[in-house]
Amino acid sequence: MSKRRKRKSKPASDRITGNGRAAAEVKSENLKQQAWADLPVELLELILSRLIVVDNVRASVVCKRWHSVASSVRAADQSPWLMYFPKSDNCYDFYDPVQRKTYSLEFPELDECRVCYTKDGWLLLCREQWAIYHHFSLFNPFTRELIKLPRFERSYYNAAFSCAPTSAKCVILTVKHVNPTLVAISTCYPGANEWTTVNYQHRSVFVISIWDKLVFSNGLFYCLSLTGWLGVFDPLERTWSVLEIPPPKCLVENFITKDWRKGKFITAHEGNIFVIHICCGEDPIIFKLDQTLMEWKEVKTLGGVTLFASFLSSHSRTYITGIMRNSIYFSKVRFYGKRCISFSLDEHRYYPNKQCHDWVERNAFDTIWIEPPKDFAGWM
Template identity: 50%
Template sequence: MAGRRRTKHRKLVDKIKEDQRVSSVPDEQNSAAADLPTELLERILSPLDLRNNIRAAAVCKSWQAVATSVRKSNRHPWLMICPKVGNSYDFYDPGQRETYSLDLPELKDSRICHAKDGWLLLSKARTRRIFFFSPYTLELIKLPKLQSVHEAIVFTAAPTSDNCIVFTVNHVNPMAVAVSTCRPGDDAWTTIIFENQLPFVSGICTKIVFSKGRFYCLSEPGWLGVYNTNNGIWAVLSVPPPKCTEYLPPDYWWKGKYMAEFNGDIFVVYTCGAVNPFVYKLDETKQVWVEMRSLGGMTFFANFLSSHVRVDLKGKMRDNVYFSKVLYYGKRCVTYSVDRDRYYPRKQLYDWGEEDPFQSVWIEPPEDA
């Protein structure tokens, strides 16, 4: 009997010792991780994106301190609001909910066409002059006069970059469009007329984004035209318009539509005052728009003139669509949560098709913001 007890006692002691050895491994690993020099930890953690940085911060206290010190998040755009009278432009920071003002007499009698990389593309209706302007450095770069009446017009990169191309597509007839391109420093625009294999009606509400050497143009009815800058070919894709158009009345299908590019992917947001927004991603392989039930950590900044997509934003900005409307005396933007399928605030329905399309634009903040 005593022998059995001693045997059981030995087994119990051995089990406890083994459990202690197993449980001590994480402690040893954590101890080794904590003993890494700060300089080495900074080199290890600096390249991490926001999500992995947060995970690394959970290893131990020393990792948390270093991860926090090198933590990076992408910068979100600011909303530039044009004045109805005068030259004072407001710049609203949706992250801090603060507004700054700049007096920009250089923009008098000009209309904003597009914004990217901290630059504005503007036009003067009387002279048909088109020019770039940086509201932060006050630098101005002129372009040749565009003879044809331009409607939707965009550019690919800052005009100080070798990759900058200015692009516009204009309606000739239901089966033909005129594509015009220009680079800073050119003496004139290059215009080519293309015949469409499928109907494509372009206009002021056509949405245009640039991705991987191609301009994607979403027409008012929802058909997609593509201009390839590498070979100079224009084509209308056989991608049916997003299904949400079946919910929109015939006189509404051109309103409240936004388009953006991110990492080679094309996204659109369709809105209607009677229903919540629809978010779609282009599957070019299957030639179809796929509805997104979640933004997967992305943030969509929607605007008539220029929409943007960002990832790795701090706080509660992720997984939302930010619309270019500021409420409560400039304290808050109207947002829509895709995951929760609701507006914030949700006291009313928002008819984005009724907004002044040229009243505001999303633009990147200055480096020393």
């Protein structure tokens, strides 16, 4: 008998042709997608928790599962607290707008001191001596750290600092309006022996008034005048300039008419400069500095950002809570300290309702927003 030759079978991969090959490619692609979608929760949490907030939000739109995990590990910004200055003793109240709770602490270190500014949980304090000398210091009310600065022998209008004094980049600044075309800027840093003061000349074309509000952003101090002009001081280069940007019309009108029922605040968020203008009985108007076109633009939304406005210093936060997003929180509390006045840009209304208020009251400068410690239970 003749032996039949056995036919060698081809590998399955060689037999796939036409529709079969296309089906295999689709199956392979589905396996790849399935692998990403079916990552263990622990691994997803590890990956997404390492992303910055913006990338975390982008990753959350991949699918429902990713959205759930991304939201659970997203590090939301902590809301600042409202600090109340006492009238007589040294007992200070702190109001938490998220929990709607008030905490009280005594600070004998602040006796006879005036709070000028706050940033990164620190206060800039000033105590006058014989109405001639000013003793500045930086104080952390949550750690009780106190850093004294050199004696300041000049008058000033406003003061601020760039960051926490624990950083080598900390700069303290004071601004004095000398005349419509001259401003005196003094600076020092923790550990310095004296202040450095330089007079800067403006171009006379600008109608400049007292420099009223200060904010630090991207290495620069921005100074807003009563008439709405914006000055910029670079502490590294020690240069001063007034931006040739016409101020928002409402700020100029406010100054000309001397309508003190109106007010303004300045703050920064991720390098952007915002000015908030308010008037009794009207909705707040928010302007954003377009640094490309060099002009002020009115904005109708903050894109999820929350602004905390007070006359001494203002702050911004991202992704605090859903109800607080895209809102402005002011430095006043109603209903026996249970509700902070805010304005929602989504709903175009104040909370509590019909809060037509006069922001320039006698106690307008008696409160300030301050960043609390991350673990505030430890110091209570």
